[in-house]
Amino acid sequence: MNKLLQPNMYVKSVFDIDLLKLKDKGIDSIIVDIDNTLVSWNTKYATENVINWFKKVKNMGFKICIVSNATKTRVVKFNEEVKVLAIHRAIKPRKKAFLEAINKMDTQTFKTAMIGDQIFTDILGGNRVGLFTILVTPLSKKELILTKFIRKIEKIVLRDILEEGNR
Structure with missing residues (x-):
C-alpha cells in the first residue's frame, strides 16, 4: 500500500481523538478539514459539540x-463561532495550503496533525508534507457526485490499509 495514502490514525470522529496522546507525540498544532470531518457538507455553521471541541483543543494549548x-x-x-486561523480554496492535496497553515501557526511539520475525512485530499496532502495524519469516518453519505465516486475508490484503499494493519 502506498504510504502516502495511509493515515497514522483512523478514528470514527474528531471526538474520538485522544488529544493527550497527540501531546505525548509532540504534536502542538492541528490542521482540520470542515466538510464531513467536523460537520456534514451542507451544514453552514459549527454545531455546539464542534464549538466545544475547538474550545477543548485550544484550552489544551x-x-x-x-x-x-x-x-x-x-x-x-463556519469560522464565525470557532474563530481560528483558516485557509479556503486550499486545493488539497497540493502542499501549499498545508505549508501556509504551518507557517501561520508558527510550528513545524513534525509537530502538526492533519484531521480529515478524505484519503485523496486530507491524508495524501498531509502525508506529502510530513504531518501526522488522522482519518475520520465521513459524517454524511450525502455528498457531491464526484466525491461519491472517489469514496468508492477510498473504500478499496481503506480496506487494504485495514487488512495491512491486521497482518
Missing part, C-alpha cells in the same frame, strides 16, 4: 487552523 477546499464564504461562515 494546541494551535489550530482550518484548511478547506471550500469557498471563502463557506469557510468564513
Whole structure:
C-alpha cells in the first residue's frame, strides 16, 4: 500500500481523538478539514459539540487552523463561532495550503496533525508534507457526485490499509 495514502490514525470522529496522546507525540498544532470531518457538507455553521471541541483543543494549548477546499464564504461562515486561523480554496492535496497553515501557526511539520475525512485530499496532502495524519469516518453519505465516486475508490484503499494493519 502506498504510504502516502495511509493515515497514522483512523478514528470514527474528531471526538474520538485522544488529544493527550497527540501531546505525548509532540504534536502542538492541528490542521482540520470542515466538510464531513467536523460537520456534514451542507451544514453552514459549527454545531455546539464542534464549538466545544475547538474550545477543548485550544484550552489544551494546541494551535489550530482550518484548511478547506471550500469557498471563502463557506469557510468564513463556519469560522464565525470557532474563530481560528483558516485557509479556503486550499486545493488539497497540493502542499501549499498545508505549508501556509504551518507557517501561520508558527510550528513545524513534525509537530502538526492533519484531521480529515478524505484519503485523496486530507491524508495524501498531509502525508506529502510530513504531518501526522488522522482519518475520520465521513459524517454524511450525502455528498457531491464526484466525491461519491472517489469514496468508492477510498473504500478499496481503506480496506487494504485495514487488512495491512491486521497482518
